[in-house]
Structures are given as C-alpha cells and as structure tokens.
Amino acid sequence: MKNIILIQRNSSSWRKKASLVGLFIFVAGIILGVSPLLTQQQTSPPPLTIEKVKDNIYLIKGGSGANCYFIAGPKSNLLVDAKMTPDSFLAMLAEIQKISAKPLLMIILTHSDGDHVNGLRGLNQKVRLLAHRKTYEEMLPAVEQTPELKDILPSETYENSQVLDFEGTRLELKNFGPAHTSGDTIIFIPGSRVAIVGDLMFYGRDPLIHKHKNGTFFGYLKTLQAMLNYNPEIEIYLSGHADPAGRQEAAGLIDSLKDKEARVRQMIEQGRTLDEIKSAFGVQPPPAGSPVRRPPLIEIIYQEIMEKK
Numbered sequence: 001m002k003n004i005i006l007i008q009r010n011s012s013s014w015r016k017k018a019s020l021v022g023l024f025i026f027v028a029g030i031i032l033g034v035s036p037l038l039t040q041q042q043t044s045p046p047p048l049t050i051e052k053v054k055d056n057i058y059l060i061k062g063g064s065g066a067n068c069y070f071i072a073g074p075k076s077n078l079l080v081d082a083k084m085t086p087d088s089f090l091a092m093l094a095e096i097q098k099i100s101a102k103p104l105l106m107i108i109l110t111h112s113d114g115d116h117v118n119g120l121r122g123l124n125q126k127v128r129l130l131a132h133r134k135t136y137e138e139m140l141p142a143v144e145q146t147p148e149l150k151d152i153l154p155s156e157t158y159e160n161s162q163v164l165d166f167e168g169t170r171l172e173l174k175n176f177g178p179a180h181t182s183g184d185t186i187i188f189i190p191g192s193r194v195a196i197v198g199d200l201m202f203y204g205r206d207p208l209i210h211k212h213k214n215g216t217f218f219g220y221l222k223t224l225q226a227m228l229n230y231n232p233e234i235e236i237y238l239s240g241h242a243d244p245a246g247r248q249e250a251a252g253l254i255d256s257l258k259d260k261e262a263r264v265r266q267m268i269e270q271g272r273t274l275d276e277i278k279s280a281f282g283v284q285p286p287p288a289g290s291p292v293r294r295p296p297l298i299e300i301i302y303q304e305i306m307e308k309k
C-alpha cells in the first residue's frame with residue numbers, strides 16, 4: 001500500500017509568525033468560533049496525555065483545545081485536528097514524537113471551530129492540510145482579515161466523500177450535510193472499526209449546533225443516523241469533547257435528541273411560548289455580560305420546528 005495520493009499543497013511560506021500570534025487570537029478566535037473568554041482561559045490547560053485507542057490510532061487529550069487523534073503509519077504520522085493554541089499544538093507534536101518518531105505528513109480538520117484549528121498558527125513545517133470545502137470557506141474570512149493566518153487554510157478540500165490510503169490504513173472521509181457546522185468531516189477507519197467524528201458526538205451535555213456556521217439540529221440528527229448506517233461494523237466513535245463511545249451511546253444520543261424534539265413539538269401544539277418551553281427544560285438565561293450569546297439547543301429545536309411549519 002502506498003502513501004496517500006492527492007494533489008500537492010503549494011509550497012508557499014510555512015514560517016511561524018510567532019510575534020504576531022497574540023494579535024491574531026482575538027480575530028481568529030471569534031471568527032473560527034471560540035469566544036474571547038475562552039481564548040483567555042489559557043493560563044494552565046490540563047497536561048497533554050496520549051493513549052492508544054486501537055491498532056495505530058491514538059487519542060491526545062489535554063492541552064488547550066479539543067481532543068485530537070493521530071494515526072501512526074510505517075513512514076509518517078497523520079494528525080486529526082490541531083488544538084487551540086500554538087503552544088498546545090507544538091507540545092502535542094513533541095509528545096507524538098515520543099510514541100512515533102516519524103514526520104508529520106498530513107493534518108485532517110474535522111471542522112472549523114477554533115478549539116480544533118487555531119493551534120495551526122504554530123505550524124512551522126510543510127504538511128498537507130485537508131478539510132471539507134465548507135470548513136475552508138468558514139476559515140476564509142478570518143484569513144482574509146489577517147493575511148498572516150493564510151498558512152492555516154486547508155491546502156486540499158473535498159466535497160461529499162474522499163477515500164485515502166494512508167500507508168496501508170484506509171480512511172473514508174464523509175460529510176453528510178450541515179450538522180454541528182456546515183463542513184463536518186467524519187473519518188471512518190473500517191480496518192479498525194473506528195470513526196473519528198469531531199464534534200458530532202456529545203454526551204452528558206447538549207450537542208452544540210453552530211447556527212452562524214449553518215449548523216442545523218435536523219441536519220445533526222440526520223448526520224448521526226447516517227453515521228451509524230454508513231458502516232454498521234464501526235464499534236468506537238472518537239470525538240472532540242468526550243471519551244471514546246460505542247454504537248449504543250451514539251444510538252442513545254439520537255434517541256435523546258428525538259425525545260427532546262418530540263417534547264418541544266408537543267408543547268408548541270399546546271400553545272406554549274418559547275420562554276415557557278425553555279423553562280420547562282430548565283434552560284437558564286445566559287449570565288449577564290457573557291460575551292457571546294449562543295442559543296441553547298432547545299431554542300434551536302424550537303426555531304427549526306417553527307421554520308418548517
């Protein structure tokens with residue numbers, strides 16, 4: 001089996017602009033989806049840890065930003081997502097070297113949120129950067145405002161699906177339409193019965209739907225179902241903010257979301273207002289002065305039901 005065959009990235013500057021990094025955090029943080037509050041909470045992130053999930057697939061927790069994953073090939077490494085700060089990104093690369101001292105060939109981005117991509121500002125080597133076309137488009141405004149960020153833009157994009165042969169490991173990239181954002185990628189690794197799903201699996205808390213990135217609740221439901229149907233042999237789902245989960249957890253998440261939808265629908269039929277429905281679900285108003293107001297899931301479900309009426 002050979003290396004991935006894809007178009008070559010252009011070999012423009014990949015130099016780190018360290019002195020300007022601080023300046024970019026605010027712009028990139030907002031546009032790529034991290035609140036200013038979150039970008040300031042970087043004083044003492046939890047320590048980075050790496051654990052083997054299965055075969056050649058590893059989970060990297062801690063640091064600043066979401067869970068990342070890497071796949072150790074015989075000749076090189078492939079990374080999924082890039083933490084939120086250059087420090088955590090570079091520390092992660094150093095930790096990976098302790099387990100697999102190979103060059104980094106490629107980074108796949110699961111979506112455009114800052115806690116998954118902003119660490120790329122620390123990228124100081126030439127690697128291929130792959131994401132869904134919509135993720136590229138969601139990252140573009142930040143780059144257009146701040147040209148020094150251009151090196152964090154994906155160098156390769158795909159549309160609905162793409163199959164890669166990474167040094168003998170088959171990766172099937174799929175986008176099932178807008179869900180968490182408009183450019184979510186699920187990476188199925190059928191040989192290991194594993195899928196890396198970015199922010200499509202939350203449990204113990206409500207999923208986030210980024211309306212400002214054309215995410216949708218009904219799309220999220222559809223994507224989760226499509227994820228289960230696409231390959232019934234997948235046993236482990238790896239996500240950005242939760243521990244590895246199985247099919248049961250994924251199916252349970254779908255059921256709980258459908259249940260919420262049914263309850264909201266019922267209350268709408270009973271003539272209850274949005275505020276009444278939110279309070280029935282125990283949704284509290286956001287704390288005064290919170291910098292970015294994102295509608296809670298119940299409100300998004302309500303709006304999407306009403307839009308379809």
Ligand SMILES: [Zn+2]
Pocket residue numbers: 111113180199
């Ligand atoms: Zn996200």
